[in-house]
Structure formats: C-alpha cells, structure tokens
Amino acid sequence: MTPPKPCRALSSSSTLAPAIALLCTVALAGCSGSGGSGSAGGKKGNAGPPQVGYVVAKISSVPLVTELAGRTSAFESSDVRPQVSGVIYRRFFTEGALVHKGQPLYQIDPSLYRASANQAQANLLSAQATAASTRIKADRYKPLAAIEAVAKQDYTDADAAAKQASAAVAQQRAALETANTNLRFTTVPAPITGRIGRSLYTVGTLVTSGQADALATIQRLDPIFVDIQQSSADLLRLRRALASGGEVATSAAVSLKLEDGSDYGLTGKVQFSEVVVDQTTGTVTLRAVFPNPKGLLLPGMFVRASFAQSIDNSAILIPQQAVSRTPKGDATVFVLSGDKAVLRTVTATRTVGTDWVVTAGLKPGDKVITEGVGKTKPNIKVRPVPAGSPQKIQAPQKPGQKG
CATH class of the missing domain: 2.40.30.170 (Efflux pump adaptor protein, beta barrel domain)
Known part of the structure; x- marks a missing residue:
C-alpha cells in the first residue's frame, strides 16, 4: 500500500485558502452593497411646504x-475790554474760574483819573459860587429897575449873567460825573456771570480805550x-x-x-x-x-x-428681518397670497428701533413674512403661521427605523 504524499496535500490546502478568503470578501461586499442600494433606492420622506411666520401690517403713528x-x-459770551486807557495795576481773578457779574477783574492805574475827578469837583464848587453871586446881584437889581433907580439894561445884564453862571454849574457837574465815571472804569468788572478764560494781558501792560483785543473772555455754559x-x-x-x-x-x-x-x-x-x-x-x-x-x-x-x-x-412698521435688498438697493418683502409667498417692492427709507418704516408698497391687513424668509422663494407654497409660533421639529430616526 502506497502512502499519500504529504507534499501534494499541503499544496492543495495552501491553494484553496486564498480563494475561500476572496469569495468571503466578495460576498460581504455584495451584502453591504445590496443593503446600501436598497436604502438609497428607497423613497425620501415628503417634508411638505416650509413653515413661515407672518405679521399683519397695520397703520401706526411714527415719530x-x-x-x-x-x-x-x-449761551452767553462777553469780551472783557477796557473803557479807559492806562497801565494794568492789578488782576483780581484766577484764570478758568467762575466769576460773577460786577466782580472786579482788573485794576487800571487810577491816579490820573482821580486827579481829574478832584479838579472837576473844584471847578463845580467855583461855578456854584459864581452862580450864587450873580443870582444875588440880579435879584437886587430887579426892584431897583422897577422904580427906575437903575437902568433896565443893567438888570437885564445881571439876570443874563446869573443864568450863564447856572449853566456853567450844570456843565461842571456833568464834567464831574464824567470824571467819576472814568475813575470808576479804572476797575474793570465782569459784564456777565460765567467761566472766564485766560488773561491775554498781564500786570504792567498798557491798555487803551476801544482797543481791538479783549483782556479776557467770559462764557456762560449752563445752559x-x-x-x-x-x-x-x-x-x-x-x-x-x-x-x-x-x-x-x-x-x-x-x-x-x-x-x-x-x-x-x-x-x-x-x-x-x-x-x-x-x-x-x-x-x-x-x-x-x-x-x-x-x-x-x-x-x-x-x-x-x-x-x-x-x-x-400713515406709516406701517415691520420687523427689519422681513426686508431684503435687491442689487439696486430696492427694498422687498414677501407677502402672503393665500398659501403662496409673493415678492413685493416697498419703500423703506428709515428705521425706528428694530422696525423699518414702510411708507409705500403695503396696505393695512397685508400678511408680511418675517420668519423663514431665508428659505422662501417667490411664488412657492408655504405653511403660514403667526410670527412667534413654535415650529414642529421631528426627532431624528434611528438607522433602519421606518418613518
């Protein structure tokens, strides 16, 4: 009896193993492809028209x-200027501070103006004395002229001299008032209440009456x-x-x-x-x-x-998210016509808060789509609900689960 040849048996086994493995791989690939093809070839679920939210347009009063x-x-502004000429003797304020009307700001050397006031006072006293003397003389001549003890011309001259002396008194009184006024102007007061700026002139500077430049500027800032x-x-x-x-x-x-x-x-x-x-x-x-x-x-x-x-x-307010712009810049909105979305051009040139003010293109009662605008196209069917309504979202299906 001839024994089997082990070398041939081993050769047959090693030849069949790769073939069996290849057949298994093809079978598994076929099963997988069949399952995937069946899933892909199945009918897709019909989601229906998209749900959109709308608001009803109505007339509003819009500022x-x-x-x-x-x-x-x-509110008020005043330049501080000197009204008399002289050298600035002293400054009384702090730059940038609040000053009040009538408060002294600058002192101009008053020596000459005080002397002028004293001279005017003396001239007034002299005129008053002359006026008194001439008036007494005229009063004495009056009865004498009546009895022709003196010539009537003498009385007339005396009376005229008395009146001239009275006029001289008035002139000297006016000169005294002018001198006192100039003396008072040597103290430069604040014309208004307010915040004063920097001083443009320092102590020792010569200033003149009617000069173009101001000494400082006061401004009232409240209000x-x-x-x-x-x-x-x-x-x-x-x-x-x-x-x-x-x-x-x-x-x-x-x-x-x-x-x-x-x-x-x-x-x-x-x-x-x-x-x-x-x-x-x-x-x-x-x-x-x-x-x-x-x-x-x-x-x-x-x-x-x-x-x-x-x-x-007569304006209509709609939320800003409802308005879109064309490449030309025209404003458009989607309006419901039954269950269809219709694109309409409107006039919206300004906003109030979160809304556009529409002045043309809409009328009261129009239903304007404000939610789901991104998935809406002209003249497609939609499922309209009032804006703010909760959307129905289905849970995702598990693999192999039928819808």
Missing part, C-alpha cells in the same frame, strides 16, 4: 427722527446752545408734508451723542430756526438749548443731535 451734526456754543445744520431740501420736504396733512408737527425734544459716541444723558429743546439759508452750504441752522450743570459740554464741540420734527400718522 420721524432726524440725526444731524451740530456744534456747541456758549448751552447746540447749533444744528439741516439741509434746506429736508426742511422743504417737511413743510410740504405738514401742509398736506400727512404729518403733524411735534415738540422737538433733542438728544445728543458726544464725540466719543456716548450719549449725553440730558435732553434739550429746539429753540428757534434761522429764516435764511446759508448760501455756501445750503443748510438752515436750528438752535437747541441744553442744560449743562456739570460743564461737560464746552463751546466748539462737535455732537450728533437726534430729534423728531414731525409724526407720520
């Missing part, structure tokens, strides 16, 4: 707020003015709207934003409007007055003023 550039200016520039075209549009009855005037309370972008905090009121248009800028100046108790606002500061000049009683 038309305008934001314009402005500049602050002092303070804000001059606002508005274009004449906007003002014309406002007046036409008020005349047509579409808008009504309102009390213009003004709020400010400072140069750093912060709010001033206190509100002011428009006081008046200029009656002429600046030919260089085409603007009209509106002046508002603001309280400034802490002195935060200083003259010359640039600010942004916001105020309502009128109220539009």
